[in-house]
Amino acid sequence: MKSQQKKSSLSPKLQHHSQISTMEKKDGIHIPFDLTEEILSRLPVKSLLRFLCVSKLWASLITNSIMTWSLTKPRLLVILDHRLRESSIFSLSSYPLSTDKESVSTEQDDHALVRGINGNNMYQYSRGLICCLTTSTLYNTTTRQTLLLPKINSEIPASVIEGFFGYDPVENQYKVFCMVRGSQTYEASYQVFTLGDPKKQWREIRGLGTYLFPTMTTRVCINGKIYFRARIGGYPFHNMLLIVDVRSERFDHVEIPKQPRSLTLVNYKGKLGCICYSDDSAEMWVLEDHAEKQEWCKSISFMSSSSLVKRLEYGTCIAGVTVNDEILIMSKILDCADPLYAEYYDLKQEKIRRVELESTLKGQQKDVRIFSFSDHGENAMSLFR
Structure with a gap:
C-alpha cells in the first residue's frame, strides 16, 4: 500500500523519465528523433544505405537527407560507354567539381546492360537516375538498382x-x-x-x-x-x-535566340542557358520565364574565346556550368591509353584550367564514348516502389 502511494506521488515529469528508464532497460538506449537525424546526417552514403531497412521512418529520413545534402554539393558524373559484342557496358565515375587540385580520384562502378544492345546508346540524367532508352533501362547510381522499362x-x-x-x-x-x-x-x-x-x-x-x-x-x-x-x-x-x-x-x-553553327543547353543558376558558338565567337543566352511570356536575355559574351571554340571543335563538348561560373568541357571519345581530363573555362577571367580525372581504364579499350553531367547527386530512392 505504501509503495503504491509513493509511486502515485511522483510528478508527471518524473513519471515520464521513469517510463523512459524502463524502456531503456527493456529495449536499449532511447535516442530522440532530432538527435537520430543529426547522427545520420554525419554518416557516409554507403553506411546510410545499409540502414534503409530499419524502418519506413528511417528509410524516408535517409532518402530525403541524402538528396538534400547532394543538391548542395553537386559532383561531376562521367559515363564511359564500352562497345562490346555480347553486352553493352557502361562505367560510372564521379568527381568533385570545386577543386584546385590538378588531379582527383574516383570510385569506379561497372554495370552491364544485357538488353537492347546498340552502338548508339544515349544516356540522360536527372537527380541521381540514368535513363538509356536504347536499352530500355533506368539505373540508380546510388543504390545500383536497374529497372527494365x-x-x-x-x-x-x-x-x-x-x-x-x-x-x-x-x-x-x-x-x-x-x-x-x-x-x-x-x-x-x-x-x-x-x-x-x-x-x-x-x-x-x-x-x-x-x-x-x-x-x-x-x-x-x-x-x-x-x-x-x-x-x-x-x-x-x-x-x-x-x-x-x-x-x-x-x-x-x-x-532559338540565334541560329549558330552549334549550341549547348545548360542549367545556369536554375535557368535555361543556351551557349551558342561558331567560328571564333561564343555567347550564352539565358531564358527568362515570365508569367506572360518567355524571352531570351543575352547574359555573357566571350569576346576572346577562340581558344574555347577550338576546343569545342575537336572532339569535346560542354558538360555544364558550375556554381563558380565555370564552363565544364569534356571529351566525347576516350582512348583509354590516354588520361581523362576535365577543363574549366572561367567566364569572368576567360582562362582555362585542366584537372586530370583518375581512371582505372588505361590500356583496356579504345574509343570509349563519354557522357558527362555536372549536377550529379546521390539518390537513395528505390526504383521498385
Whole structure:
C-alpha cells in the first residue's frame, strides 16, 4: 500500500523519465528523433544505405537527407560507354567539381546492360537516375538498382524511338517520354512512363500536331521542364527549342535566340542557358520565364574565346556550368591509353584550367564514348516502389 502511494506521488515529469528508464532497460538506449537525424546526417552514403531497412521512418529520413545534402554539393558524373559484342557496358565515375587540385580520384562502378544492345546508346540524367532508352533501362547510381522499362508498343512501321527523361519536383515523380516516328513518313505517336506507376506501362499522350525531329544535342531538365532542340514540320525544317512540362505532360516551344553553327543547353543558376558558338565567337543566352511570356536575355559574351571554340571543335563538348561560373568541357571519345581530363573555362577571367580525372581504364579499350553531367547527386530512392 505504501509503495503504491509513493509511486502515485511522483510528478508527471518524473513519471515520464521513469517510463523512459524502463524502456531503456527493456529495449536499449532511447535516442530522440532530432538527435537520430543529426547522427545520420554525419554518416557516409554507403553506411546510410545499409540502414534503409530499419524502418519506413528511417528509410524516408535517409532518402530525403541524402538528396538534400547532394543538391548542395553537386559532383561531376562521367559515363564511359564500352562497345562490346555480347553486352553493352557502361562505367560510372564521379568527381568533385570545386577543386584546385590538378588531379582527383574516383570510385569506379561497372554495370552491364544485357538488353537492347546498340552502338548508339544515349544516356540522360536527372537527380541521381540514368535513363538509356536504347536499352530500355533506368539505373540508380546510388543504390545500383536497374529497372527494365516495359516494351514500347507501336503500330508505326519502320519506327524510330526518341526519348526524354525528367523529374517533376511538385509531384516528386520521374517520367520517361518517348516519341515513336516513322522513318519514311510524318506519322508519330507520343507515350510516357511514370516511375512508380502501379500499372507499370506506357500511356499514350497528346503530342505536337507537326512533325518533330529531335537533334543530337543536350537535353536538360530544369524545374520540371525538359528542354531540347528539334526540327519541326516538313521540308524545309524549322529549328526550334522544344519544352516538355513533366507534370502536365504537355509540349511547348520557343524560338532559338540565334541560329549558330552549334549550341549547348545548360542549367545556369536554375535557368535555361543556351551557349551558342561558331567560328571564333561564343555567347550564352539565358531564358527568362515570365508569367506572360518567355524571352531570351543575352547574359555573357566571350569576346576572346577562340581558344574555347577550338576546343569545342575537336572532339569535346560542354558538360555544364558550375556554381563558380565555370564552363565544364569534356571529351566525347576516350582512348583509354590516354588520361581523362576535365577543363574549366572561367567566364569572368576567360582562362582555362585542366584537372586530370583518375581512371582505372588505361590500356583496356579504345574509343570509349563519354557522357558527362555536372549536377550529379546521390539518390537513395528505390526504383521498385
